[in-house]
Amino acid sequence: MTISEATLLSQVPDRLFIGGEWVASTSGRRIDVTDPSTGLVIKTIADASAADGLTAMDAAAAAQASWGATAPRVRGEILRRAFDLMQQRADEFALLMTLEMGKPLAEARGEVAYGGEFLRWFSEEAVRITGRYGVNPEGTGRTIVTHLPVGPSYLITPWNFPLAMATRKIAPAIAAGCTAVVKPAALTPLTTLLFAQLLADAGLPAGVINIVTTSSSNEVSTPIIADPRLRKLSFTGSTPVGVRLLKQAAEGVLRTSMELGGNAPFVVFEDADLDKAVEGALLAKFRNIGEACTAANRFIVHESIATEFARRVTDKVREFRVGRGTEEGVRIGPLINTAAVAKATALVDDAVARGATVLIGGSAIDGPGTFYAPTVLTGVVAGSDILKQEIFGPVLAITTFTDEADAVAQANDTEYGLVSYVFTRDLARGQRMIESLETGMMGLNVGVISNAAAPFGGIKQSGLGREGGSQGIHEYLETKYTLVPNAFA
Numbered sequence: 001m002t003i004s005e006a007t008l009l010s011q012v013p014d015r016l017f018i019g020g021e022w023v024a025s026t027s028g029r030r031i032d033v034t035d036p037s038t039g040l041v042i043k044t045i046a047d048a049s050a051a052d053g054l055t056a057m058d059a060a061a062a063a064q065a066s067w068g069a070t071a072p073r074v075r076g077e078i079l080r081r082a083f084d085l086m087q088q089r090a091d092e093f094a095l096l097m098t099l100e101m102g103k104p105l106a107e108a109r110g111e112v113a114y115g116g117e118f119l120r121w122f123s124e125e126a127v128r129i130t131g132r133y134g135v136n137p138e139g140t141g142r143t144i145v146t147h148l149p150v151g152p153s154y155l156i157t158p159w160n161f162p163l164a165m166a167t168r169k170i171a172p173a174i175a176a177g178c179t180a181v182v183k184p185a186a187l188t189p190l191t192t193l194l195f196a197q198l199l200a201d202a203g204l205p206a207g208v209i210n211i212v213t214t215s216s217s218n219e220v221s222t223p224i225i226a227d228p229r230l231r232k233l234s235f236t237g238s239t240p241v242g243v244r245l246l247k248q249a250a251e252g253v254l255r256t257s258m259e260l261g262g263n264a265p266f267v268v269f270e271d272a273d274l275d276k277a278v279e280g281a282l283l284a285k286f287r288n289i290g291e292a293c294t295a296a297n298r299f300i301v302h303e304s305i306a307t308e309f310a311r312r313v314t315d316k317v318r319e320f321r322v323g324r325g326t327e328e329g330v331r332i333g334p335l336i337n338t339a340a341v342a343k344a345t346a347l348v349d350d351a352v353a354r355g356a357t358v359l360i361g362g363s364a365i366d367g368p369g370t371f372y373a374p375t376v377l378t379g380v381v382a383g384s385d386i387l388k389q390e391i392f393g394p395v396l397a398i399t400t401f402t403d404e405a406d407a408v409a410q411a412n413d414t415e416y417g418l419v420s421y422v423f424t425r426d427l428a429r430g431q432r433m434i435e436s437l438e439t440g441m442m443g444l445n446v447g448v449i450s451n452a453a454a455p456f457g458g459i460k461q462s463g464l465g466r467e468g469g470s471q472g473i474h475e476y477l478e479t480k481y482t483l484v485p486n487a488f489a
Helices: 005-011 050-068 072-088 090-101 105-128 164-176 190-201 217-226 239-251 274-290 306-317 338-353 404-411 427-436 469-474
Strands: 016-018 021-023 030-035 040-046 132-135 141-149 153-156 180-183 209-211 232-236 255-259 264-268 296-302 357-360 375-378 395-401 419-423 441-444 477-485
Touching: 005 040, 005 090, 016 050, 016 190, 030 090, 040 190, 050 141, 050 180, 050 209, 050 217, 072 090, 072 105, 072 164, 072 190, 090 105, 090 190, 105 164, 105 469, 153 164, 153 217, 164 180, 164 190, 164 209, 164 232, 164 469, 180 217, 190 209, 217 239, 232 239, 239 255, 264 274, 264 404, 274 296, 274 306, 274 395, 274 419, 296 306, 296 404, 306 357, 306 375, 306 395, 338 357, 338 375, 338 395, 395 404, 404 427, 419 427, 427 441
Parallel strands: 153 180, 153 232, 180 209, 232 255, 264 296, 264 419, 296 395, 375 395, 419 441
Antiparallel strands: 016 021, 016 209, 030 040, 132 141, 141 477, 357 375
16 A cells, blocks of 8 residues: 555654664754655654764663673574565555655665665574684683674664665674664665664563664764774764774774775776666666765766767667656656755866766756756866766766776776776686676676675775675674683693
8 A cells, every 4th residue: 555755754754763762852952854846844853962873872782791692593684584574564654755855656665675785694604603613723621602793783874775774784783683773874764763663672682772863973983983882883974984983993993894985987988888887887877866885976888888888878868767756757866955956067067168078958947946957078188187086966077097907997997996897798807807897896797786785885995994794793793712722732
């Protein structure tokens, strides 16, 4: 049964979730959550204070011992029930994300499927936390290696994938036996609040997951990170903020996971299947309105096919429908706020001033809402800001290369190293690119790579650690070694 927007919003809690209870904030402040497609406030929720954050930390610390001792099977079954509940409520979560973030409803449904997979994956990983037992090299004893929960964790999630980024952090923490305080982005907090209720409905004990929504991240985060009971910090967001958090985390020598900025190259060789390259480009660039850290940022195309590639991409983009994400057939929704529109405008204007050509789009769309027209630029020259900064918008910028060495040099010419995309029919060349490109992930002849069963993360200034895959749960586990002397000596 389809639920109305008003009914759904009325069901979303508007308080903080601490110690298994929905509680009011002590700050007296409130956060207005707006629909970026209309600019209208859709719900007002609690705005946590520093004291609220520490109360949530108290709850997480109090629950840690019992939760860490809970059987892995029990932890896994709770996550599996959460997965099943999410499938039952998929339409509600999809609509809520569209309302607070703006992405088209079809893509929101895809995020529910993707986000749910982290619940299913880590429900299975919970019972596969293994160790090691063996004779030491000298033969004088036995080596025992075990993995134990890191302990209370602080999880900071971004606005662009409000469900998937929450499940990608929360699920492995639960599976590993860690409690957590979660701070969702103030722009899109509603999905996380609804998810907290789902976890409670799935049987998660009080205090294991605590949600604090706030408009003052620094005010709430600083005392939590400084709390000696905290043992883990996980953050997804911009590199400058990540660097600041790493400095704060160093004081407590915290375990950290950082999924930071990107500047993904999309390299198209002269032998590529152009139909597949264009299809991959549209997914890598325009999925989530371009507001993704994995979005292709620089389209580096061989000079012999650049004109044809640009023509084919432009023909496809011309067919895109722009509008509110709840409307049928919409491919491009609004950007998250006016600042995002201003950034896209500035990057495009800079590229054009340096000699780039606008094939389609190239400007903001009059409101209501914060829309920017899907754009294709060609002839983007070296030094343009759009080749150095993460666009986070529906702008596809094309530059050219001459040979493989030139392509690699251009692709690696960035401080970031999250993901890269390569299109070529040459298997040997593809293998060389796997070795040559300085990124933590790569898509070879595909435009979407994210998968709960695969390790997600970057190198260089794109971050530390991995989320998802078999590696994801170990971000929440400490390794302990014990030597036991031979009892029969």
